[in-house]
Amino acid sequence: MTTGTGPRRAPWFSSPDPSLDAEAQLFLFPHAGGTSLTYRMWAATVSSGIECRALQLPGRQERLDEPVFTRIEPLLAELQEALEAELDGRPYVVFGHSFGALLAYRLTVEIERNGGQGPELLGVSGWAPGLVASKELEGVADMTDQQILDRVAEFGLIPDEVPVSRDMLAAVMPSLRGDFVVAADYTEDGAAVSCPIAAYGGTSDPTLEPGALEAWAGLTPEFLGATEFPGDHFYLFEHALAVQNSLDRHLRRRLAARA
Template sequence: MTTTGTTRRARWFTTAGADPNADHQVFLFPHAGGTAPAYQSWAATLPSTMEVRTLQLPGRQERLGETPFTEVEPLLDALLEAFEAELDGRPYVLFGHSFGGLLAYRLAVAAAWNGLPAPALLAVSAWAPGLEPAADLARVSSMSDAELLARVAQLGLMAEGTTLDPATLASIMPALRGDFLVAGSLREDGEPAPCPVAAYCGALDPIAPPSGMATWEDHCPDFLGTAPFPDGHFYLFEHATAVQHSLNRHLRRLAARS
């Protein structure tokens, strides 16, 4: 079992200027191998009613010297501790893409198990419980670096045929491989999310197509539906603003209900 050092608040979640007057805290979870800057524009483009905090896992950028996690349970234990320190009583939203969606979902479940307030909204992009292609993808962790990068390229994360120099490979591969190992270690238990769920995906995604995202209906008390967008697994790169508008609409409608 791989572990890391301390769970210091400033290391796990980054902020682009905390705003205590915002109505909601919004926690963002990147894709496998991803980093906090993947969401660097969200703080500027989300409504001012949302304060953005982005997850930065061990093994990347300023945390490069820390060993990446390779199992889901120890990662969730450490993540929950860091996450609890971020909460300040305001309602909050969890949004994750792909591997980040898995983490956001399991963090919402862990928060409920440990007596913490449930999210006002769990928004999950390109991941759903029990998707067989996603489970198959987790097994690419056993591939060589070249095979793993080729598989990731097929999903649109980088151009196919891209070659990386040894220094870049050494900096990104442990985190990427570790994230796939974490995903592969998840054992589905059917536990429902303790809050409303909104789903997002690429219409051409081979891993999490719109039909697969519909499984969320069986994993939450209030499924708000799936919003498909053009493109594949990494549709979010081109359609982030539309997703942000959708999140804002969902929050306003949920607030009107209550």
């Protein structure tokens, strides 16, 4: 707990326009090396009945002085505590892209295992269990910065706008490396969730083998299908509104069925 004299701890989740009038919350998880700014425009375009809260992991922006995580279990434990502190009884959705999809999925598994309030819907984008690209990152901890950039670039796992100047590279590499080390620390165990899953991807995503997103069907009692949009691994930047509308439709059907 933060004391009155100690340093103020930066929040894990932030919202540019928090609203208790919104009927549901949407927790957003960015890609490896990404920040909460990845979803900076979502609050302006998502349904007015949904409050967006974007994840900011340690080691970036206002949390730059906090050490990055390199193991998935401690990260998930902290994430669960942080997310549950944001809940106020309203239904919520978790959505993640790429590394964020891995975190959103495993966080949902942990919340349900521990008897917490699970999400109404899990949205996953650009990642699925069993991807070859994920297995190729197992040696990332021992790679140089340039080897990491070269390797992940082969799989389209960093957006074109990632800065490449020496100063900016020094700023982004610790979080990028840390996220990939966490991803490499993940061991698949086929854990299922009880909530519906909706999957999304780009038709030209080099990390997604044909039919890869269908793997989610075996991890939920209600698979809402895989929707693909034109684009590569970062198709989401161009098709955010369509994904938002899809999540909103799924959520409203879910809530209506319970009414």
